[in-house]
Amino acid sequence: MAVPVVDPERYQSQLDAKRERITAQFARFSPPLLEVFPSPPSHYRQRCEFRIWHDGDDLFYAMFEVDPADPKRKTVIRLDEYPVAGERINALMPALRDALLASDTLRRKLFQVEFLTTLNGEALVTLIYHRQLDEAWEQEARELQEALNVSIIGRARKQRLVLDRDHVWERLNVEGHEFVYQQVENSFTQPNAAICRSMLGWARDVTRESHDGDLVEFYCGNGNFTVALAENFRRVVATEISRTSVASANVNLEANSVANAVVARMSAEEFSEALAGEKSGRRVAALALDEHVFTTALVDPPRAGLDAHSCEQLKAYARIVYISCNPNTLEANLESLSATHAVTRFALFDQFPYTGHCECGVLLERREPVTRA
Numbered sequence: 001m002a003v004p005v006v007d008p009e010r011y012q013s014q015l016d017a018k019r020e021r022i023t024a025q026f027a028r029f030s031p032p033l034l035e036v037f038p039s040p041p042s043h044y045r046q047r048c049e050f051r052i053w054h055d056g057d058d059l060f061y062a063m064f065e066v067d068p069a070d071p072k073r074k075t076v077i078r079l080d081e082y083p084v085a086g087e088r089i090n091a092l093m094p095a096l097r098d099a100l101l102a103s104d105t106l107r108r109k110l111f112q113v114e115f116l117t118t119l120n121g122e123a124l125v126t127l128i129y130h131r132q133l134d135e136a137w138e139q140e141a142r143e144l145q146e147a148l149n150v151s152i153i154g155r156a157r158k159q160r161l162v163l164d165r166d167h168v169w170e171r172l173n174v175e176g177h178e179f180v181y182q183q184v185e186n187s188f189t190q191p192n193a194a195i196c197r198s199m200l201g202w203a204r205d206v207t208r209e210s211h212d213g214d215l216v217e218f219y220c221g222n223g224n225f226t227v228a229l230a231e232n233f234r235r236v237v238a239t240e241i242s243r244t245s246v247a248s249a250n251v252n253l254e255a256n257s258v259a260n261a262v263v264a265r266m267s268a269e270e271f272s273e274a275l276a277g278e279k280s281g282r283r284v285a286a287l288a289l290d291e292h293v294f295t296t297a298l299v300d301p302p303r304a305g306l307d308a309h310s311c312e313q314l315k316a317y318a319r320i321v322y323i324s325c326n327p328n329t330l331e332a333n334l335e336s337l338s339a340t341h342a343v344t345r346f347a348l349f350d351q352f353p354y355t356g357h358c359e360c361g362v363l364l365e366r367r368e369p370v371t372r373a
Helices: 008-025 087-101 135-148 193-206 224-232 243-255 268-275 282-287 308-314 327-337
Strands: 035-037 047-055 058-067 070-079 110-117 123-129 151-156 159-162 167-174 177-184 214-218 236-240 261-265 294-299 319-324 341-349 359-366
Touching: 008 327, 008 341, 035 193, 047 070, 058 087, 087 110, 087 123, 087 135, 123 135, 123 167, 135 151, 167 193, 177 224, 177 243, 193 224, 193 319, 193 341, 193 359, 214 224, 214 268, 224 236, 224 243, 224 261, 236 243, 236 268, 243 261, 268 308, 294 308, 308 327, 319 327, 327 359
Parallel strands: 035 341, 123 151, 214 236, 214 294, 236 261, 294 319
Antiparallel strands: 047 058, 047 110, 058 070, 110 123, 151 159, 167 177, 319 359, 341 359
């Protein structure tokens, strides 16, 4: 994996290249003009992880450049700063390194550091070791936690020591609303907070006139979209397979006083079966699916996209909001969905500047049936 070269002067040109590529790739679906949401040109990631490279008495943050001709060959890249990461992470990097260099207890067999931060400066630092952690480590880690004004977690094989808490609270202002999100260590969160705000604003906009219907959401994670979209619908039923994410989503619903949404812990496949009346049980009964009128479906699948069966089931909904982290699987899914639905909104979110990665948002609306004389 290449380390992105951050160059604000060429940011617009790389974004224009993505715009042209995505526009050409999806032209055959006749979408409207692509809406493009730029990232800050530097310091845009709120979470990062680094290897710790030991070189005699020295140590430093490191990433690896992989040789395309020989994937087994990797070049160690020393990082004393990282313009990709947010300002809080860049401020913490030298301070943490200095503390590690000064402590044999904290540095011994440390091989990875993970940072999770927020726009308002909260920070969680996870130190990962190739050894078991003892009372001496915990004492020094607590002193470091206070000195750096962070929360610290220590990890080793079959060991996880949470000194203070295992999460941060992100606050995102979207359309004048402040949404609060618990973001838990080692769980998925959107890494680019500015782009996350753009995604939430766009999703709220495309579902604005939906108050007479209900939303069904697949792959809801920690409730990122659930929280922001709930006021646009009568009710929301969301699903997620990760136990940690479901717990966090429920915390976030309560923190934002969302009373018209529920989160069910089940896979997208299981939930589709429940919606089709092919699955029953206590968890399904508690959702009271028969009382809902689902007019809109929101999907935010992993890079693999949706399988053919899931695409077929989505066609039952009048409107589909598809958030994609992989344009290629999105393109394949649209081949199926466009048979019954038209693309009426299309967005590009530059989640990872200076890389080939593109995040897309698509609104699909059911085509009017063709009537014959």
